[in-house]
Amino acid sequence: MSEPKILIVDDEEASRYGMARALKNYDITEAASVEAARQIAAKSRPDLILLDNNLPGASGMDYLQELSANEDAPPVVMITAHGSERTAIAAIKAGAYDYLAKPFEVDELRLVVKNALEASGLRRENERLRAELKAARGVGDLLGASDAMRRIYDLINKVAATDVTVLIRGESGTGKELVARAIHERSAHRRDGAFIAMNCAALPSELIESELFGHERGAFTGAAGQRKGKFESASGGTIFLDEIGDMSLNTQAKLLRVLEERKVERLGGSHSIPIDVRVISATNRDLAAAVAEEKFRADLYYRLRVVQIDLPALRDRREDISMLAENFLQTYAKRYQLKCSEIGAEAMKRLVAYDWPGNVRELRNAIERSAVLADGKTLRPDDLPEEIGSAQASLKSASTFQRSSQTGAGEAADVLSIPYLADFREARREFERAYIERVLAETGGNVTRAAERVGMHRQSLQQKLKDLGLTRRYVLNDEAQDSDDE
Ligand SMILES: Nc1ncnc2c1ncn2[C@@H]1O[C@H](COP(=O)(O)OP(=O)(O)OP(=O)(O)O)[C@@H](O)[C@H]1O
Ligand SMILES: [Mg+2]
Structure with a gap:
């Protein structure tokens, strides 16, 4: 993936240089005037604009107003002169995501940028989903773009x-x-x-x-x-x-x-x-x-x-979940005139992770209920029905094996269908945990036999259990059983 793109608009070269250096992990372009910024923004679609208010020609505030009128525009962080709180407040009112008053610390700049980019990412994700939604309209009232x-x-x-x-x-x-x-x-x-x-x-x-x-x-x-x-x-x-x-x-x-x-x-x-x-x-x-x-x-x-x-079960075409959820949310937000109009990234992860025994109907009902009861504009995990909101959490703490055996789903598929987790190491841990728990379930919790089964030394498996936080469940249990065996 490419780095987020940030456009720095400031007429002072030293100030642009300082910011670019502090943000060297991003893809930076610079403009010394609003005119130059317009041209760059039209071509390269930045993810964020850092906009100095005091510019020759059109001011930062003029440009901000122009951007705010455009739904597709990226978020703007306004940079104001020392002591001009009124400008800062006006900028926020005009739609700036945040502001920074000069002089600011490098850490402060980085934090504001990070937050603004996260907001921008969510917005882009929602735009992407909406576009996908249009493309995914199937036959009749059916939705879904999966191959199935x-x-x-x-x-x-x-x-x-x-x-x-x-x-x-x-x-x-x-x-x-x-x-x-x-x-x-x-x-x-x-x-x-x-x-x-x-x-x-x-x-x-x-x-x-x-x-x-x-x-x-x-x-x-x-x-x-x-x-x-x-x-x-x-x-x-x-x-x-x-x-x-x-x-x-x-x-x-x-x-x-x-x-x-x-x-x-x-x-x-x-x-x-x-x-x-x-x-x-x-x-x-x-x-x-x-x-x-x-x-x-x-x-x-x-x-x-x-x-x-x-017809495939919803859990067998998880790639359709986010789009269906977004669609139902839009439908109910409109029908009931709800404030809640988007699904937050974490809530979406849980929706995708959940197994949906009641399939699309269950998803539709869950979204309707959550959207009606939610307080904010963005749906959060806490807004979701308990069993869904904790889908990810339960995957982390409890065993995937137990979850899957309750739903009666095919076992081999379960270990591999660990809901997508953004972080590779996290995903690998989930895999190891699910795999080891399954083997242990098959050996009745006996670590020695489980180690034999998977070709590991008993000590290594025990260490693994410790690393994965599974010791309390299995090791004690195992010692009793092992002494019976030996
Ligand atoms: N592919 C889909 N796209 C959009 N909505 C769907 C889709 N599948 C199901 N739904 C939603 O789920 C609801 C239930 O679907 P439907 O009544 O067709 O299910 P069913 O398979 O007949 O279930 P049952 O066996 O319980 O009767 C629909 O009213 C619709 O809101
Ligand atoms: Mg039916």
């Missing part, structure tokens, strides 16, 4: 052009219903027809059947009038059978017949009605396993999954 989501958009576009029957699989909250709607909306020949959704888990069998197929008067006790079923209503459009895995075997048999014959018969009716619908079904269950257990009909399963769309 792009493959889903492709599939949606392909199946939309046809009438093929689609089965959508994915954990709760991964967007199955959004995908179904997107397919419907992209089907030129069906989008003017109805999209009718039916939750097959919510009702007892007879009711589901009467909902799906309709009934004639007196078909069963309580069937007062005649009723059109959802298959009929969806004619020309799409029927979405949600949670299909929960359907009873009896209803499955009837559904299969409808799909094969492309006709429905209302309950208690005597003639069949032709239907013209696309069928999309969804489930968060493992239907193949249900088939093996004879809880789901194999013939129906194959009929439903002519094309299968598998």
Whole structure:
């Protein structure tokens, strides 16, 4: 990565020289006037401008006002003459990030610069996310720019052009219903027809059947009038059978017949009605396993999954989290007129680190709640729901192994999916900790056997445990067990 760029605007050469020397770790350019500064800023987009107020020609304050009117402008630190507090206050009011009164200490300069650059970095990051967001708008209401989501958009576009029957699989909250709607909306020949959704888990069998197929008067006790079923209503459009895995075997048999014959018969009716619908079904269950257990009909399963769309869990496409979070925040900030309008870097790290068992729905709800309750403009870790706000912290203190075994995720993937940590050494420590804890969990906490397993000397492993702060948990435990073994 390149160094942050700082533009120093000051007409006194000695003063520019002094500042440039104090800030030699940055990429410095210098300008002796506002005119020169404008030209440089337009070309090189500095991350920060150090602006002297007393300049020949246009003053620093003039330039500051110009910059403040421009949303893309970098933050400005105003440099004022000794004893001119009023100018300093005016500069802050006009939008300067901070000010420095001459003469200032080198350390003071460095600190102000560091803080201003951090603020600028956050702003840039948010700009980047917003730009990414525009690019990441997928199909329909779906968002996400990960490869996994792009493959889903492709599939949606392909199946939309046809009438093929689609089965959508994915954990709760991964967007199955959004995908179904997107397919419907992209089907030129069906989008003017109805999209009718039916939750097959919510009702007892007879009711589901009467909902799906309709009934004639007196078909069963309580069937007062005649009723059109959802298959009929969806004619020309799409029927979405949600949670299909929960359907009873009896209803499955009837559904299969409808799909094969492309006709429905209302309950208690005597003639069949032709239907013209696309069928999309969804489930968060493992239907193949249900088939093996004879809880789901194999013939129906194959009929439903002519094309299968598998939606990835959010934790398997973490690269989409920041953009989704930002999008939800913007939505709710606007809807509720909230003060909170950006996600701080630390809070974002926790969001990315968290495992999201409830997937995108959980993320959306977490952002809504946090944004409504947050006090400041920037969302902080403390604003997040407890389990999320501590996502990173728990990773540091507790064992990744335990976290992963609770969520039931694949073990090998877990050690490698340590949420990104900016610092390499930190990431390596997290890896070592997760790795060693896993091996220790497998050996029941026995350090001697764990050392053998990973090809280390017992003493080295013990030293490692000490370094990683894991001694209290394992060493004592181990000594007792080792003496049993030996
Ligand atoms: N890819 C996505 N982009 C934007 N929002 C999404 C995405 N996936 C899910 N959501 C959000 O999550 C909510 C839940 O999605 P949806 O109802 O489609 O999930 P589902 O897979 O049907 O879940 P369930 O199995 O619990 O019914 C949506 O209303 C939407 O706000
Ligand atoms: Mg759903």
